[in-house]
Structure formats: structure tokens, C-alpha cells
Amino acid sequence: MKVMCAMSGGVDSSVAALLLRQAGHDVVGVTMKLWGGDSDTGCCSVSDVDDARRVAQQLGIDHLVFNFGDDFDEHVVAPYIDAHTRGVTPNPCIECNRSVKFARLAERADLLGFDAVATGHHANIGRSADGRHTLERGSDAAKDQSYVVHMLDQAQLARTMFPVGGMQKADLRALAASIDLRTATKPDSQDVCFITSTGGRIAFLGDRIPFSSGTVVDTDGTRLGEVESVELVTVGQRKGIGLPGGGPKRYVLDVDTASATVTVGSHADLLRDELIVDRMSWVDGPVDGSVLVQCSAHGRALPATISTVEEADSIVVRWHEPQRRIAPGQSVVAYDPTNTRALGGGICR
Amino acid sequence: MRAEAVEAMMPYLSELYANPSGSHRFARRARQAVDEARDTVARVVGCHPNEVVFTGCGTESDNMAIAGAISRRGGVAVCPAVEHHAVLHVVEHLDGHSTGGLASGGRGLVVGVDAFGRVDLGELAATLDATPDVTIVSVMAVNNEVGTITDIAEVARVVRRHAPDALLHTDAVQSACWLDLRDITPHVDLLSLSAHKFGGPKGVGVLVERGGPKVDALLVGGGQERERRSGTHNTAGIVAAAVALDLTDRERVDENLRVVALRDQLVDGLRDRLDGITETVPREYKVAGSAHVCITGIESEALLFLLDEADVCASAASACASGAMEPSHVLAAMGVDRSMALGALRLTLGQTTTAADIERAVDVIGAAVDQLRRHHHPTPAVADVSAPTTLDPIASAS
Numbered sequence: 001m002k003v004m005c006a007m008s009g010g011v012d013s014s015v016a017a018l019l020l021r022q023a024g025h026d027v028v029g030v031t032m033k034l035w036g037g038d039s040d041t042g043c044c045s046v047s048d049v050d051d052a053r054r055v056a057q058q059l060g061i062d063h064l065v066f067n068f069g070d071d072f073d074e075h076v077v078a079p080y081i082d083a084h085t086r087g088v089t090p091n092p093c094i095e096c097n098r099s100v101k102f103a104r105l106a107e108r109a110d111l112l113g114f115d116a117v118a119t120g121h122h123a124n125i126g127r128s129a130d131g132r133h134t135l136e137r138g139s140d141a142a143k144d145q146s147y148v149v150h151m152l153d154q155a156q157l158a159r160t161m162f163p164v165g166g167m168q169k170a171d172l173r174a175l176a177a178s179i180d181l182r183t184a185t186k187p188d189s190q191d192v193c194f195i196t197s198t199g200g201r202i203a204f205l206g207d208r209i210p211f212s213s214g215t216v217v218d219t220d221g222t223r224l225g226e227v228e229s230v231e232l233v234t235v236g237q238r239k240g241i242g243l244p245g246g247g248p249k250r251y252v253l254d255v256d257t258a259s260a261t262v263t264v265g266s267h268a269d270l271l272r273d274e275l276i277v278d279r280m281s282w283v284d285g286p287v288d289g290s291v292l293v294q295c296s297a298h299g300r301a302l303p304a305t306i307s308t309v310e311e312a313d314s315i316v317v318r319w320h321e322p323q324r325r326i327a328p329g330q331s332v333v334a335y336d337p338t339n340t341r342a343l344g345g346g347i348c349r
Numbered sequence: 350m351r352a353e354a355v356e357a358m359m360p361y362l363s364e365l366y367a368n369p370s371g372s373h374r375f376a377r378r379a380r381q382a383v384d385e386a387r388d389t390v391a392r393v394v395g396c397h398p399n400e401v402v403f404t405g406c407g408t409e410s411d412n413m414a415i416a417g418a419i420s421r422r423g424g425v426a427v428c429p430a431v432e433h434h435a436v437l438h439v440v441e442h443l444d445g446h447s448t449g450g451l452a453s454g455g456r457g458l459v460v461g462v463d464a465f466g467r468v469d470l471g472e473l474a475a476t477l478d479a480t481p482d483v484t485i486v487s488v489m490a491v492n493n494e495v496g497t498i499t500d501i502a503e504v505a506r507v508v509r510r511h512a513p514d515a516l517l518h519t520d521a522v523q524s525a526c527w528l529d530l531r532d533i534t535p536h537v538d539l540l541s542l543s544a545h546k547f548g549g550p551k552g553v554g555v556l557v558e559r560g561g562p563k564v565d566a567l568l569v570g571g572g573q574e575r576e577r578r579s580g581t582h583n584t585a586g587i588v589a590a591a592v593a594l595d596l597t598d599r600e601r602v603d604e605n606l607r608v609v610a611l612r613d614q615l616v617d618g619l620r621d622r623l624d625g626i627t628e629t630v631p632r633e634y635k636v637a638g639s640a641h642v643c644i645t646g647i648e649s650e651a652l653l654f655l656l657d658e659a660d661v662c663a664s665a666a667s668a669c670a671s672g673a674m675e676p677s678h679v680l681a682a683m684g685v686d687r688s689m690a691l692g693a694l695r696l697t698l699g700q701t702t703t704a705a706d707i708e709r710a711v712d713v714i715g716a717a718v719d720q721l722r723r724h725h726h727p728t729p730a731v732a733d734v735s736a737p738t739t740l741d742p743i744a745s746a747s
Contacts, residue, residue, distance in 0.1 A: 033673035049671040066650055067673035111721055112654050 002026045003161060004109040005118040006101060007056065007063070009048030012120030012164050014055040014183040015172050019163040020118055021059050028114070029056040029063040032105060034072035034096070035194045051183050058181065068104050075099035077194060081208050084231045087255035088329035091148075091297075092192050098151045106159065118161035121145045125157050125165070126341075128284075133157035135283045135342040137335075140168045147297050150333040150345035151281045202232060214260035216241055219253070219269060230260045235327040236270065253325065271322040275348055277332045278314045282344035286315075291343060292335040293317050295326045301335050315346065351548035351700070353596060354589040358550065361585035369582045370573060379584045386591035393598040394540065394557055395531030402556045402577040403587050407522040407543030409567065410556035411435035413578070414518040414539040415487055417564030419443060419455035424484030427458045427476060427515075429468035430682035431494075434667065436487050436520055437678070455484065465630045466497040466683050470507050477511035485516040485564075490533055491523035494666060494679040494695060495630045496639025498528070505536035516563055522546050526597055526699065527605060527636035538563050544590035547597040548700060553586040600700075608698050609637035611707050615696065616640050618711035623718055629685065629693070638699055643685065644692040647721040650674050652694060655717035661710050664695045 005017045007029040020027045031052045049065060056063035076095045083090040106117045122138030123146040133154050138144040152160060164172055176184035191197065195204050205211070214230030217223050225242040227233055233241060237252040241262060250264040280286070286308045292301035303320040317332065326332065326348045333345035361382065367375035369383045383403070391398040404410045415426050416439055428440045443457030460476050461469045468488050477483055488504045491497070501519050508517045518539035521530060525547040534540055534557060544553035558564065558577065570579035597604075613632065620626045625645035635641075644652070649665035653674075656663050666677035680690040696710065 031671070033671050046671050049673075053672070064654060065672040065674075067675065069673075108651055111651055113720075 001115040004114040007052040009051035011183045016120040016163040027061045033067045087257040089234045089327040090329045139166045146342045150342045216262045219265045272325045274318045277346040280313045280346035287343045354593040357592040358585035358589035386587045389591040395534040404554040406554040408435035410541035410554040413567045415439040418485040420565040422484045424482040425456045428487040431466045431679045474511045483512040483515040487518040489520040495641045496635035549590035549593035550586045553590040615707045622715040640696040643689045659713040661713045
């Protein structure tokens, strides 16, 4: 097959390209240039592109750089900034997968005559008995990334490959080291690629939106204090909300940027029986019933019953045990009861 | 590289390897080769040999002209917005934009261009009138992306009238194959060349500095090049550059006629073969070796991949350090719509280009554009399924 392998310059996508090559595919490595601003952990710094190119050269495959900066700004960075002005906590890596890697890049690959796009994600694509594609957790439980690629549907899965999904990370690094790939010991990237470790989220947003100070109130409206920037407060947060220490533990229950109000309360106040998830996408069509639901990249999947809302791409998630409120904007992904297959996901209201 | 240039440099990589700054007999032979090369360059450029400074590349020459002028005299550097980044980034850096400039203590001003990419002489005059301390004006003779020729004599008249104390520099890197440099040099104080643009080796540049030192040196040390550019001479490269420049000059008139016919065949061929082809700059304003078109309904990044697969080498704009194509600052300055600029294709013809190459290029480009357009203009039913907007809940909700 003719496969376009997205190469970030990290070890996972390096080994993905290696495995594709070993399997006899006609492979072209592509690094996407997505972000032109400051970056230190991201996948489009010049040194990361250098790493990807050197690995491709070592594997004897062509390497290209595609500039999808405009798409990234429009579909990832601008919505990220906009979400914060609304007090919503987005997951930009998921939006990048949804709008850039598995949309723009996949479309480009199709246009150029490639049969599939491969990435270094730790997830697996399987086949059910009736020939449907399944999206399964990566074999290395600690590295599983099925959560961040949950938006793939049947048509996309048919043209996607995750060559390292079946590997343990330690084995993957050992394989990279065994042929002296220069990325073999490169640390995993951890953070949002356009946020620098020195400036962080505050510096990034501070350069782009005005912060408004807000009032911190308890559940009956009593004023407890002030926060400097209500845009940076997240539901569930416990520290940095301008309350004196020593008192009862207070959690952010709600953020209302319009009135610049942060409501706090006890852990019990934060617990919810249900949540609504909008903009659902499904791996193989809508599902109702008892499932496991995961609300962060490495969070535990917890038992819940989901039901689709008539004539909407939304679902109601009813927890079997009350759970902390999930911050609006977070991605919520449903897995089958055996916790192996992703069923679909969307955005917490 | 031209075979004659390769051949000319070989002895200086082996038996005549000596450093031309040495004092022994082998050094003297190397020194003689550099001196003869300097004479050749001076003859083709139309200046005195002592006005020729060999540098490491065209970028170094451009940097030395601008940064060296500001370093020496302070004041303001002015250039049009379509300059090569080797000029533009130095000027923008002075203006507080862009990073990596060498000069400090001055200011930079960027002026606009017309729809063909020629400096707006009215705006240039007004800028010079409004800015009493202009130290240097830099205007390229031929644009590297779109091939537009700027009449440097005309620019010089404006500069001399409106800023009599200012230096005039021209980046003539793209000119040597197509224009007689002797017509340009008398009008300027500083002129940059790069050997690999006329069949010489990469890693050799020239800065012509007329009438004695005008700018500070960028590199100081051993005092080579009459202290204008320190650093051990690249003897083999300099010799080869001179051979290539001399041949280019001798063949220039005939080559212009030959290549302009091929270029017209290429552009006409593309226009016959494909709809939606726009010549970015009319041919009468361009050098013979440049074909630049904007193709609707495709993205050049995708087109370049298909052309590369078919062994047709082309480019779109300029690549950044990562190798990614950047939107062209030249087309933006010319007022070309960004969606139009996304389909830019830059094809360069030269000494080795043949009629067979042109025929093949038209076929390959035609087929590649067809392939990309088939996908980009699917039937409405298919478009509904594949529309990327459905994959973008946050943007569509906001």
C-alpha cells in the first residue's frame, strides 16, 4: 500500500514509519508545520522536523513538510482562545486530530493517491465479525491514546493505520535504539504544542485576550474573594482561586465569564449524577446503554448509562455512581463494557 | 553547475590547494587565480577589480550591504516589500520586526510595490522626502520569485534626487543570466551576486562596493579582501564562479533568445492545456528564465508533490527553516489574493533546459492539475459526505 506516515519527529511516529517500511509498504513521511509562534514541546519546531527528516532518510523514505498553519490557526488555536473567553476548557490536541491530522492531512493524502494515513498514536484498529472497523485501546495501557482519536468514523478508520498501537512503549524504544534511530531516547511530548513551558497557558492567552477579574462566591451567593482572570479558571479546580488557606476544601463548581463569577463549593457540591455531551461522533453509529465513560486523556473510564437525545448529536451520560462535574469543553469518550473499544465521543456541555 | 566551472575548480582542491594569503610559491599561484577571477568579475560587472569583494553567498553580500551601511552611519535603511529575505529581514529587523538581523542602532522602512512587483517610485520618493536620515536604499534588479525586472537606473534617479546622501544597493543575484550587469552597476553603490545562480558553485557570493569602502565589514579577522571580508579565500569556488560568470556573459544574448522561446512555449502550453491559469506578471516585464503562474482550484504544496513524483522540479514560494512552504510575501505585496497565491507555481528555465523538457513539463503539470482538480471539485453528493466542516464542531459552534 501507499501510506503517508505523519512524522512529528518523536519516537512513536519514527517507529510507525519503520514498521510500515518493514511491512513492505510504499511510505512517504510527512511532517506538518502547524504553528509558527513560540513553541518548545511541539511537533513543528525546526529541530523536530530535522529529527523526522533524518529518521526518514535513515529508513530510505521520502520526507515532506506540509504547511497547514492556516488550518491549525482556524480550527485549533482560534477555538482554543475563544473557548477560554467563554469559560470553557477545550482539548486542542483532539481538535487537531479531528480537523487537521485526520481531515486536512488525510484529504491531502487521498488527493495525492495514497491509500492510507498512518500516525504514531497508541491505538488499534480492528475488525468485528461483520467486517466493521473497531477502534481499540492501545496495547500499552499507560500510553493508550484511543481517547484522542475517538472521532474517527468507519470511512476514516478504513484509511487509517496505527502501526505502533500493538506495541509496549519500552519495546518500541528498544526497537528504535536497535537500529540507532536518533529519536530512540527522545522524551515524550506532554503538553499543548503551542504553549511554551516557560510562559504557559497564562502567557499564551494573555497575549491574545484581555483577562477579566472575577468574584468568587459560594453556592448561596456569598462573596468569598477575587480571582485575577476568570478566563483561566476551570471547573473542578481547587487551587489558585484566591481563597485563604485553612478553611474547608473548596472546588470550582461553575465559571460564568459573562458575569465574571466563579462559584465554589464542597466536594459534595461538585458531584453530579449526569452530564450532557454534545457534538457526538460515533465509531460505528450511535450506541445506547451501559458503557464506560472516560473524560480525560489518562482518566479512568467509569460505569455509566448513555442515551442518545432524539434529533440531536447529543447524549445524556448517567453515572452509576455520582462523579465530579466535568469541565465544559472537555472531550467525553464512551467505551464498551469490557473497556477495550471506543464507541464514540463528544464535547461536555 | 557548469562543467567548465567544475573543471576549473578541481586543481584548487588538489595540487593548488594552498591558501592564497600565504607567502610561498604555491600560495602565490592560488593568489594569482583569485586575482584573475576578480578581474573577470570586474569586467563582466563593469567595475574596477578593487571594487569586487568575494563573500560566502548572496545573502552575506546583501547582509553586508545593509547591516554594514547602518553599522557605519546609523540612520534608516529602505527597501521594497518584495525583496529577498536576505535584504528584507535585515531591514525589518531594524524596524523591530523579524529576528536575526545583525545591524542595530538604525531604523528600517519597507515601501510598497506595483501589481508587477516593481517598487512604487512615488512612495519611495515620498518616503525619502519624509525621512531625512536615509543611509541606504536597496532595490532588487530582478525578483527571485516572479522574475520582474526593475529599472535600476530609474530607481537611482529617484534616490539621487530625493536622498542624495543615501547609498543605493541592488540585489542583482537573479540578474546575471539575463541582464547586462554593466548597465546596472554605474547607477548603484553596492551590488550583490551569487555564483550558484549563474552556473557557479554554491558558497560564493560577490559584493561590488563602488568607489572604496562604503559599509562596515561583517567579518573581521585576517583582513582578506582588503579588510572588506576576512576569512580564508574559497579559492576553488572563486575561480569557478569567475569562469561561470564569464561564460554566462558571453552566451547571454543568445541564451536570452533561446530561453525566452522555451518559456513562452511553456506558459502557452500550460494555458492551452489547462483552464484557470494566470500569468502572475506579464512576460514583457520579466526575465526570460522565469515562468510564474497561479493555478486556480489547486494547492501548490500538493501539486509540487505530484510534480516531484514525476521528476519535474518546481517551487511555489520560499521555504522556511523547517522546509515548509510559506505564503509568498512577494505575491502578498503585489496584492495577489491569498487564495490565488495558494496555487502559485514557479518554474525556472536555464542553460540546461531543452524543448523536450518543456513538452514533458506541460504534460506532467497538466495531468497533475487534472488529478488535484478532480478531487477538489467532486459532485455535490460526494462533497456533502466529505465536507471537512462537519468534522469541526467547535469552529462551527462559535
